[in-house]
Amino acid sequence: MIDKYITEENGSVLFSTLPVSCKNCISSAEDGSQTIESCDSFKEKRRIAKIQNCKALTFACTNEYDLIKSSRIFKEKLAIYDELRDEINLMKKQIQEEYNQPIKRLIHNLTSINAHSIQDLYSLIPQETLTQNYLNQIKNIERLILAQPDEAAKTFLRIAKNNASMKTEFSVFKKLYETDPILQPRYHPVRKVIFNLLYIFFPDFTDQYIYVNVQENYDKLYIDYESMHVAFYHLIENATKYAKPGSTIDISFSNKEKEFSIDFRMLSLKIEEDEKLKILEENYSGSQAKKEGKSGNGIGLHLVNKILEMNRAQLIVLNNVDKSSKFLGGVPYEWNIFRIIFRIDGSDKSAS
Structure with missing residues (x-):
């Protein structure tokens, strides 16, 4: 297995399969390829290789026997990873966008539905009524509902619809985006x-x-x-x-x-x-x-x-x-x- 650590040109990590404990090894390694008899993180013999251009860095580490024996082949593989940096970056962004899209959609839709519910509630009961003490709240809300029962009924139906819509959004996410929907x-x-x-x-x-x-x-x-x-x-x-x-x-x-x-x-x-x-x-x-x-x-x-x-x-x-x-x-x-x-x-x- 080949573990990789690749950064972007601004120095931020683009891709990594190495633990945090490898940080010192990555920073202290020289350009090129070398073997380590006993790796501090993996407690075994490994080959490492590094290419650094300004802030962009490509580092690889392996315990594969054939690659430990051949510095040339391992450096060739590292060069390929380095050349693919832009493509890896593009793929990462596409995967993140695809992964985040359902979550963004859920948040956006729930926020919008909640705003409608609040608007419907405030159209019946003024917002300042809800900031009064508890006893005054009950009395004033009761008075407002009795004064306009038809509008109150419509408001409750709209809020019920909004709640059903929220349930819909959660259900969509649960059923369509979980790995194993039940x-x-x-x-x-x-x-x-x-x-x-x-x-x-x-x-x-x-x-x-x-x-x-x-x-x-x-x-x-x-x-x-x-x-x-x-x-x-x-x-x-x-x-x-x-x-x-x-x-x-x-x-x-x-x-x-x-x-x-x-x-x-x-x-x-x-x-x-x-x-x-x-x-x-x-x-x-x-x-x-x-x-x-x-x-x-x-x-x-x-x-x-x-x-x-x-x-x-x-x-x-x-x-x-x-x-x-x-x-x-x-x-x-x-x-x-x-x-x-x-x-x-x-x-x-x-x-x-």
């Missing part, structure tokens, strides 16, 4: 699962005069409830953003021998033919959504599809299904279907 599939009434989320979004649909019609269905799906809660959350959230105000969203079910499908049929922003697959990709938002300033961060449907794959399902988009496009203030809408298809085999009989 799924707990059980039989769940699919219509009830969807209704649990529709109730949360009721104020959003009401504000836009959107009616949601859910077909009767008593089938149960063998799914992981937590992850499917996330998938349905994103689908319904997208519907609140992109469906035409004053329209109807139809949710229907189809139970066939080897598949169970759920259709979300809505009059929503136009989806170009070449966008049906693109909108399922990360960081892509539909062109019409961008024009209307309604594009999000482009991860909603991408996450939905990844979660569905965990539940042996997939999302497909059927655009302009009946050709009766509508316009609202010049905005193009068309009938689109977002269809979830669950694969069913004889072993689980998921939809029954």
Whole structure:
């Protein structure tokens, strides 16, 4: 095994597999290659080699017998590491960015959701009320709620929605970014699962005069409830953003021998033919959504599809299904279907 210690041109450590106890050896080693009969850190015979250019340093250390015997081969390997410094630096940055992206996204989204909750709370209860002593707080909050019960109910529903959104964010992180995510599939009434989320979004649909019609269905799906809660959350959230105000969203079910499908049929922003697959990709938002300033961060449907794959399902988009496009203030809408298809085999009989 070859251990390496490589710094950038500014002297900061770029890559290292050596313990801190090797620091003195690294700093005192001369350029070139030499053997050490008894290494202080590893307590064995090793060969070391070092190349230093200004503040940039490349150091390697090995206990491999062939490399201890051949100074030339070891120095050649060290020279390769030195030449690859820029590529190693680029790879490191790319790996860090890929690794940190989910964490950054989680922090950003949770911060944003929390800000909405605080804003909703302060719209009902002034901030200064919450700085009073406990008894005054209770009395004043009670008075404010009794004075505007409808607004209080709406506020609590919005906060409940925000809490559900936070749960969604944690679930996404847990299910998609853990090395070994734990799924707990059980039989769940699919219509009830969807209704649990529709109730949360009721104020959003009401504000836009959107009616949601859910077909009767008593089938149960063998799914992981937590992850499917996330998938349905994103689908319904997208519907609140992109469906035409004053329209109807139809949710229907189809139970066939080897598949169970759920259709979300809505009059929503136009989806170009070449966008049906693109909108399922990360960081892509539909062109019409961008024009209307309604594009999000482009991860909603991408996450939905990844979660569905965990539940042996997939999302497909059927655009302009009946050709009766509508316009609202010049905005193009068309009938689109977002269809979830669950694969069913004889072993689980998921939809029954």
